[in-house]
Amino acid sequence: MLMKRWIWGCGLSVALLVAGCETKPANTDSGTGPGAGTGTAPEASPAATPGATDVALSGEITVDGSSTVAPITSLIAEEFGDKHAGVRVPVGISGTSGGFKQFVRGELDICDASRPISESEMETLKKNNIEWLELQVAIDGLxxxxxxxxxxxxxxxxxxxxxxxxxxxxxxxxxxxxxxxxxxxxxxxxxxxxxxxxxxxxxxxxxxxxxxxxxxxxxxxxxxxxxxxxxxxxxxxxxxxxxxxxxxxxxxxxxxxxxxxxxxxxxxxxxxxxxGKYAPLSRPLFIYVSKKSLERPAVAEFLRFYLSDEGQKLVAEAKAVQMSGDQLKAAREKLEESLKK
Missing domain, CATH: 3.40.190.10 (Periplasmic binding protein-like II)
Known part of the structure; x- marks a missing residue:
């Protein structure tokens, strides 16, 4: 596997250039409170990327938000770029709230988040007619x-x-x-x-x-x-x-x-x-995606890759904690169900 490169700049967003080849939201499948994220890491299965296609992909996928999720998304973005030369995925680190400020205005395809979306952020998205999808992608321990x-x-x-x-x-x-x-x-x-x-x-x-x-x-x-x-x-x-x-x-x-x-x-x-024994500082990590962006093949395949066996191995490579098998299955099913609509 290629050496992964994290480009961090003090006070600046990370831009990973890919080249080469509270009321908690109702659609949260796994726990979102302190101590959430239980079970055992999933074993790799033959179906590495559920529902994946061989369509030639191109374009830019804009991502910003959590500095905790950024190392994971950055590794996945780079590996995805190795497979799809025409796709560029810049990954910013303005913080979860900073990412949501852009996301609710329709300025991002994906927001990395180390906390669940807030009620006020959901209300702003509704006001701006932006539909969205929440996917758990990993677990963290503060x-x-x-x-x-x-x-x-x-x-x-x-x-x-x-x-x-x-x-x-x-x-x-x-x-x-x-x-x-x-x-x-x-x-x-x-x-x-x-x-x-x-x-x-x-x-x-x-x-x-x-x-x-x-x-x-x-x-x-x-x-x-x-x-x-x-x-x-x-x-x-x-x-x-x-x-x-x-x-x-x-x-x-x-x-x-x-x-x-x-x-x-x-x-x-x-x-x-x-x-969840490391309570109350165990927490789920998320990505939020605009459903309008999800209509683009590049975004759909990027998310499928994120949740694939290959993508989830990169979660471990980023030194984050992998979800349980049940959590990963739920995230995949949620994504595929959304793609059918």
């Missing part, structure tokens, strides 16, 4: 990370994280969370407010979406957050599992307890995330 030189914090509870991240938090030092920890200032790093990661983290940890202390270093670029934690011994930050697992030489994932007892903490790992 990972709380510390610097590897941090030798005092072995685990944290959700209650401790809430104390640290709540909008009225006055916590400045580690010993204000646990008296046995050192009298050292905590440097905080996290997702920016346009990010689905920010919305999910605040709802799961603080208990209210978009509710967070403002005095932390935020960025759309997850790699910037990784570097921030890596460069400060007393730092703590959160970002998607992909960015943690590809930077384990720089940051350390923190086990999280959903009870008051730190001994119950669960580490962010593939199986704990897939099973």
């Amino acid at each position: 990972t709380v990370c510390i610097n590897p030189k941090n030798d005092w914090c072995q685990a944290m509870t959700i209650a401790q994280l809430k104390k640290l991240w709540a909008p009225d938090s006055t916590v400045k030092k580690w010993n204000e969370i646990d008296p046995s920890w050192p009298d050292r200032e905590i440097k905080l790093f996290g997702a920016d407010t346009d990010s689905g990661t920010f919305e999910y983290f605040t709802e799961a940890v603080v208990g209210k979406k978009n509710s967070s202390r403002p005095d932390y270093q935020q960025n759309t670029e997850d790699n910037v957050l990784v570097q921030g934690v890596a460069q400060d011994e007393a730092a703590l930050g959160y970002f998607g599992y992909t960015y943690y697992v590809t930077n384990q030489d720089k940051v350390q994932g923190l086990p999280i307890s959903n009870t008051e007892n730190p001994a119950d903490a669960v580490a962010p790992e593939l199986e704990s995330i897939r099973s």
